[in-house]
Amino acid sequence: MSVASMPLGVVARRQRSYYRFILPALVVVGAVIIFPWLFTLWMSAFDWKIGSDAHFVGLDNYTGLVHNQRFLEAVVRTFYFTALAVIAPLILGTIAALVFHRQFPFRGILRGIFIMPMMATPVAVALVWTMMFHPQQGVLNYLLSLVGLPPSLWVYSPQWVIPSLVMVEIWHWTPLVMLIVLGGLAALPTEPYESAKLDGASEWQLFRFITLPLVAPFLLVAAVIRTIDALKAFDTIYVITSGGPGTASETINLYLYLQAFAFYNIGNASAVVVIFFVIVMALALLLLYVRKRTQWT
Amino acid sequence: MAHRKHLNPSEQQRRRLLQAGVGAAALGAIPGMTLLPAQAQAPFDWKKFKGETIEVFLVKSPRGDLLTKYHKEFEDMTGITVGSEMIPEQQQRQKAVIEFNSGRTSFDVIQLSYHVQKRQFGKNRWMEDVRPLMADKSLADPNLDFADFAKGGLTYATQPDGRIDSLPLNLDPWVVYYNKELFDAKNVAYPKTFAEMVDAAAKLNDPAKGVSGFVGRGLKNANVPVWTSFLLGYGGGFVDANGKLLTETAEAIDAAKMYQTLLSKYGPQGVAGYNWNEAQSLFVLGKAAMWLDGIGFAAPLEDPAKSKIVGKVGYGVMPAGPKQQASALFGDGQGISAFSKKKGPAWFYVQWATNKTNQTRILQNAAGAPVRNSAYQMAQASGEIKSPKQWVETMVASARIAQPGLPVIVPVTEFRDVFGIALTNMINGADPATELKKATADFQPVLDKSEKA
Numbered sequence: 001m002s003v004a005s006m007p008l009g010v011v012a013r014r015q016r017s018y019y020r021f022i023l024p025a026l027v028v029v030g031a032v033i034i035f036p037w038l039f040t041l042w043m044s045a046f047d048w049k050i051g052s053d054a055h056f057v058g059l060d061n062y063t064g065l066v067h068n069q070r071f072l073e074a075v076v077r078t079f080y081f082t083a084l085a086v087i088a089p090l091i092l093g094t095i096a097a098l099v100f101h102r103q104f105p106f107r108g109i110l111r112g113i114f115i116m117p118m119m120a121t122p123v124a125v126a127l128v129w130t131m132m133f134h135p136q137q138g139v140l141n142y143l144l145s146l147v148g149l150p151p152s153l154w155v156y157s158p159q160w161v162i163p164s165l166v167m168v169e170i171w172h173w174t175p176l177v178m179l180i181v182l183g184g185l186a187a188l189p190t191e192p193y194e195s196a197k198l199d200g201a202s203e204w205q206l207f208r209f210i211t212l213p214l215v216a217p218f219l220l221v222a223a224v225i226r227t228i229d230a231l232k233a234f235d236t237i238y239v240i241t242s243g244g245p246g247t248a249s250e251t252i253n254l255y256l257y258l259q260a261f262a263f264y265n266i267g268n269a270s271a272v273v274v275i276f277f278v279i280v281m282a283l284a285l286l287l288l289y290v291r292k293r294t295q296w297t
Numbered sequence: 298m299a300h301r302k303h304l305n306p307s308e309q310q311r312r313r314l315l316q317a318g319v320g321a322a323a324l325g326a327i328p329g330m331t332l333l334p335a336q337a338q339a340p341f342d343w344k345k346f347k348g349e350t351i352e353v354f355l356v357k358s359p360r361g362d363l364l365t366k367y368h369k370e371f372e373d374m375t376g377i378t379v380g381s382e383m384i385p386e387q388q389q390r391q392k393a394v395i396e397f398n399s400g401r402t403s404f405d406v407i408q409l410s411y412h413v414q415k416r417q418f419g420k421n422r423w424m425e426d427v428r429p430l431m432a433d434k435s436l437a438d439p440n441l442d443f444a445d446f447a448k449g450g451l452t453y454a455t456q457p458d459g460r461i462d463s464l465p466l467n468l469d470p471w472v473v474y475y476n477k478e479l480f481d482a483k484n485v486a487y488p489k490t491f492a493e494m495v496d497a498a499a500k501l502n503d504p505a506k507g508v509s510g511f512v513g514r515g516l517k518n519a520n521v522p523v524w525t526s527f528l529l530g531y532g533g534g535f536v537d538a539n540g541k542l543l544t545e546t547a548e549a550i551d552a553a554k555m556y557q558t559l560l561s562k563y564g565p566q567g568v569a570g571y572n573w574n575e576a577q578s579l580f581v582l583g584k585a586a587m588w589l590d591g592i593g594f595a596a597p598l599e600d601p602a603k604s605k606i607v608g609k610v611g612y613g614v615m616p617a618g619p620k621q622q623a624s625a626l627f628g629d630g631q632g633i634s635a636f637s638k639k640k641g642p643a644w645f646y647v648q649w650a651t652n653k654t655n656q657t658r659i660l661q662n663a664a665g666a667p668v669r670n671s672a673y674q675m676a677q678a679s680g681e682i683k684s685p686k687q688w689v690e691t692m693v694a695s696a697r698i699a700q701p702g703l704p705v706i707v708p709v710t711e712f713r714d715v716f717g718i719a720l721t722n723m724i725n726g727a728d729p730a731t732e733l734k735k736a737t738a739d740f741q742p743v744l745d746k747s748e749k750a
Contacts, residue, residue, distance in 0.1 A: 135565070136579060
C-alpha cells in the first residue's frame with residue numbers, strides 16, 4: 001500500500017514513529033556540530049583570553065577584524081592561494097587524465113606511480129619540500145643551475161612564497177583530479193566521437209566540443225573538493241613557512257591558529273571562525289549554483 | 298622591569314629564615330598538604346612517599362631526555378613511580394595552558410620555559426610556591442643547597458611578588474659561534490665590540506664562494522632574541538616601570554639597524570625565512586663565518602656525522618655594545634602544578650631533577666648550561682665533559698653577563714610575533730624606525746590589556 005492511499009491517521013502515526021529513528025542521529029549532530037557552532041558564535045561576542053575573565057563585547061570582535069589590516073590581508077591571500085591551488089591542479093589533472101585515458105605500454109604501472117603523491121602524509125610532504133626549497137642547499141636551485149637558470153628564493157621570498165606553496169599543492173593533489181576526471185572519461189559514450197570523426201572533426205574539436213562538456217560535471221566535483229581542501233590548507237603552510245616570511249603566506253587558517261593557540265585570544269579567534277564559515281558557505285553555494293547550471297545545459 | 302634584584306647570599310639566608318617561619322605557618326593552608334604539619338619535625342626521608350605515583354610533563358629537549366633516562370634512579374631512591382609525557386615545546390605550551398585553565402591538570406610536575414611561561418603561570422598562580430616546602434625540614438633535601446643556584450636562574454624562578462614557584466633547570470645564554478678557519482684565512486680576530494662584529498662580517502662575507510659573513514634567525518617570532526641580543530648591548534630595555542614599551546627608543550632602533558645590516562647585507566639569501574635549523578645547517582657546511590644563537594648547539598657542531606667543521610668551531614661571548622656587554626638569557630625550570638593532589642612527591646621529583654648530580658650530567662652530556670655553580674666544578678673533577686673547553690668557558694663567561702632576552706610579560710608570544718614581523722620586514726628592506734613604531738603601536742594595547750586583566 002502506498003503512502004498516498006493510506007488513511008491520514010495511519011500516515012501521521014507512521015511519521016511519528018520515524019522520529020524515534022532520527023532521534024539518536026539528531027542528538028549526535030546536535031552535540032558535535034550544532035552545539036559547538038552555537039557556542040563558537042556565543043564566544044565570538046566575548047573578549048576572552050585564556051587565563052583572564054571574559055567580558056561581553058557584542059560585535060566588537062567583528063568590527064575589530066573588519067579594520068584589522070593583517071586579517072584582511074590574510075583573507076585576500078587565502079583567495080589568492082585557493083584560486084591557484086584549484087585552477088592549476090584542475091588543468092594539469094585533466095591533461096594527465098587525457099593522457100592516461102589512451103592505451104600505451106606500462107599504462108597501469110605509470111598511473112599507479114602518478115597517484116602516489118596522494119598517499120603521502122601532508123606533514124611529511126611539507127618537510128621534504130622544505131628541504132627542497134632551501135635557497136643554498138635545496139635540490140630545486142640545483143636543478144635550476146643545471147639548466148643555467150639563476151637560483152630562486154622560493155618560500156624564502158615574500159613575492160614567491162604563495163606560488164611556491166601552490167607548487168606543493170599541485171604535486172600533492174593533481175593525481176586526485178586526474179582520478180576523478182579519468183573516471184568521467186571512462187564513462188563517456190563512444191558514439192559521439194565516431195560520428196564527429198566521420199564529419200572530419202580535429203582532435204582539438206573532439207576535446208573542446210565533446211569531451212569537455214561531457215566531463216564538465218566531473219570537473220566540477222573535482223573543483224568543489226579542491227576548493228574545500230585549498231581553503232582549509234593549514235598543515236603544509238604551517239610546516240613550511242609558519243605564515244612567513246613576515247606574514248607573506250599567512251592565510252586565514254594560519255591567522256586563526258595564532259589567535260587561538262599561540263595568543264589564546266579565544267573570543268577573537270571565534271569571530272574569525274564565524275567569518276571563515278560564512279566565506280566557505282558562500283563559495284560552496286556558488287559552486288552548487290554553477291553545478292546546477294552545468295546540469296541544465 | 299618585572300625582575301626583582303638579586304639578593305646577596307647573607308640577605309638570602311635571612312630571607313630564607315623568615316620564609317621558613319612564614320612557610321611553616323602557611324603549610325596548613327596548602328591543599329594536599331593537610332597531613333604534613335603533624336610530621337613537620339620528622340627528619341627528611343626520600344622514602345616518605347613510597348608507593349605513590351606522579352605524572353611529569355616534560356619538553357622534548359636534551360634535558361627532558363636526560364631526566365627520562367635517569368627516572369629509574371629516582372624511583373629506586375624514593376619508591377615513587379614516575380609516569381612521564383614528553384612532547385615538543387610548542388605543543389607542550391599549548392597543552393599546559395589548556396590544562397591549567399581547566400583547573401585540573403593531568404600532571405603533577407611541569408617543565409616550563411621561563412622566557413615564555415613564567416609571567417603567565419605566575420600571574421594565574423598555576424604553580425605552587427616552593428618556599429614553604431624548602432623551609433620544611435621533613436620535606437627539603439638537606440643537600441638542596443639553594444645558594445648553589447646561579448643568579449640568573451634564581452631571578453628567573455622568582456615571581457615579581459617574591460614567590461618562587463619553580464626551581465631552575467637550565468640556562469640558555471646566547472653566544473657567537475664562529476668559524477676559526479674562515480677567520481684565520483682572512484686574518485680577522487674575534488670581535489670584541491658590536492662595531493668590530495659588523496667589520497668582521499663585512500670582511501668575511503664572500504658571496505662568490507657562497508660564504509656569509511653572518512647568519513642568524515630571520516624567521517618571524519624566532520628572530521626576536523637576535524634583535525634583543527643587540528638591544529641589551531645598546532643599553533635598551535623592553536618595558537618601563539609604567540608598563541610603557543621601550544621598543545621605539547633610539548637604542549631599540551640602533552639595535553634593529555644592526556640586525557638589519559648583519560642579516561640583509563652579510564647574511565645568506567633568503568635569511569628572512571631562516572630559523573635556527575637553517576642557520577645551523579649553513580654554519581656546519583662552513584658557509585657562514587659567525588652565527589649568533591643559544592648555547593645549546595655544540596653537540597651537532599662537533600659531530601663528524603653532521604658537521605664539516607669539527608674542530609674548527611670557535612665559541613665566543615657576545616661582543617660588547619656601546620653601553621654594556623650582555624648575553625641574552627633564556628631558561629627553563631620545573632614547578633609543581635597548583636592543582637596537583639600529590640604535591641609532596643612532586644616536590645621530591647623537582648628536588649631530584651635539579652639536584653647537583655643531574656645538573657652535572659647536563660654539562661657532561663652537553664645537554665645545556667646547568668644553573669648550579671657546583672655543576673661546573675663537579676663536571677670538571679669528573680673529567681667527563683664531552684663538550685669543548687672553549688664552549689664551557691664561553692658558557693661560564695656568558696652566564697656572568699646574562700640578562701633576560703625577552704620581556705617577562707604574559708603575551709610574550711604575541712610580542713615575538715609582532716616584533717618578529719617587523720624584523721623580517723627590515724631584512725626585506727623596510728625602515729627600522731618605521732617598523733618599530735608600527736609594531737610598538739600594535740603591541741602596546743595588547744600589553745595594556747594583559748596587565749589589566
